[in-house]
Amino acid sequence: MTKAKVAVLISGRGSNMAALLYAAKAPDCPYEIVLVAANDPLAPGLTLAAAEGIAIFGHSHKGHKRAEFDQIIHAQLQKAGAHYVALAGYMRLLSPEFVGAWENRMLNIHPSLLPKYKGLDTHQRAIDAGDTHAGCSVHIVTAELDDGPVLGQTPVVILPGDTPDTLASRILIAEHQLYARTLADFVTRERQPDWLLNRVREAALALPQADETLSHGMPCFGIVKGKKFAYVSRDHHGDGIIGLLVKTTAPEEQAMLIDRDPARYYRPSYFGNDWVGIRLDIDDTDWDQITDRLRASWRQVAPKKLLGLMDVAEEF
Missing domain, CATH: 3.40.50.170 (Formyl transferase, N-terminal domain)
Known part of the structure; x- marks a missing residue:
């Protein structure tokens, strides 16, 4: 420890x-x-x-x-x-x-x-x-x-x-x-599942028209009546990991992230190569980066009209 x-x-x-x-x-x-x-x-x-x-x-x-x-x-x-x-x-x-x-x-x-x-x-x-x-x-x-x-x-x-x-x-x-x-x-709070989930929840639900549901036994976040952009995995399939699963912006990004920092990034089971897992249960989680990752993942699934509104809001 x-x-x-x-x-x-x-x-x-x-x-x-x-x-x-x-x-x-x-x-x-x-x-x-x-x-x-x-x-x-x-x-x-x-x-x-x-x-x-x-x-x-x-x-x-x-x-x-x-x-x-x-x-x-x-x-x-x-x-x-x-x-x-x-x-x-x-x-x-x-x-x-x-x-x-x-x-x-x-x-x-x-x-x-x-x-x-x-x-x-x-x-x-x-x-x-x-x-x-x-x-x-x-x-x-x-x-x-x-x-x-x-x-x-x-x-x-x-x-x-x-x-x-x-x-x-x-x-x-x-x-x-x-x-x-x-x-x-x-x-030790930053290693506790509920605290980690709440940090993710705060950032995810700040995104336009985001909501939280339960899917595949995991808390997940998506566009209201739309696609999912993030999951929080807590020892899913007995892997012992507390992690955030987000969509990648390109198929090669998953492999690049894992190669660069294999202790933090991983390939989540059953999600393919267009998603990447980010461990939240290790030291020095960069929550600004987590927020950016959630925003990028949200952009992958957001309707064009919603993206336009987001871009206008970010200009101000």
């Missing part, structure tokens, strides 16, 4: 970082920690990470503009070969440029049940509101503070007499469990 490379950003003790680090020691964990970086070179979490054999980087943000400091961190993430970033008590507002560079690849853990109580003082605010439960959330980082899609949550009961400190100590236990589990699910 190829493990996803994760960098963790901290500002202090890094207890959530430690939870991720120790979870990564399990042989079946789908990620590995390749770097722990901090905006304080004296952050205690750096000492722990170094002792555990993890590469570290510490650099003070003082004296740097936000985007300038983020570029320093970004360079270290790239140098470490990170695929994903996990914020674990990283007490820095991030620049739009940094968030954009790691779009859909950066997670954060927040000590509330989002969308409640974004920002600071979450435990006191939950107690003051008379809530029965507080908790923690893992979300995708976006440009808005604590506003990205929530991937997982754990509610924690608020006991009579709780203070922010007593509540925080229990929520921290929940954080340590939730973050490692959610990160593992997140880095």
Whole structure:
């Protein structure tokens, strides 16, 4: 199993970082920690990470503009070969440029049940509101503070007499469990059949007059009351492959694609040489290319009138 490379950003003790680090020691964990970086070179979490054999980087943000400091961190993430970033008590507002560079690849853990109580003082605010439960959330980082899609949550009961400190100590236990589990699910999502099908579905149904049906036991996409232009194969005929089947633009294209990248392209059984299979269950799927392939396949079956409308729309 190829493990996803994760960098963790901290500002202090890094207890959530430690939870991720120790979870990564399990042989079946789908990620590995390749770097722990901090905006304080004296952050205690750096000492722990170094002792555990993890590469570290510490650099003070003082004296740097936000985007300038983020570029320093970004360079270290790239140098470490990170695929994903996990914020674990990283007490820095991030620049739009940094968030954009790691779009859909950066997670954060927040000590509330989002969308409640974004920002600071979450435990006191939950107690003051008379809530029965507080908790923690893992979300995708976006440009808005604590506003990205929530991937997982754990509610924690608020006991009579709780203070922010007593509540925080229990929520921290929940954080340590939730973050490692959610990160593992997140880095493997692109190998999960339903997630892959949804990505294809989104691109296919964006094409004019496209619809989805079931054919040959596979989800397929075609022109309404017309021909099919794509199928999603999930272990069809027991081949163990999750793949997208699209029409080729010329008979020789199938052989050319397979020769060029035999790990990704294949000849789908029972479809002949005017279709090609594209594996979706291997690393580094180029979804822009998948969208282009779907569009090209759609053009093979679309009526001339519909093609004309498509060409006019694309001009604008």
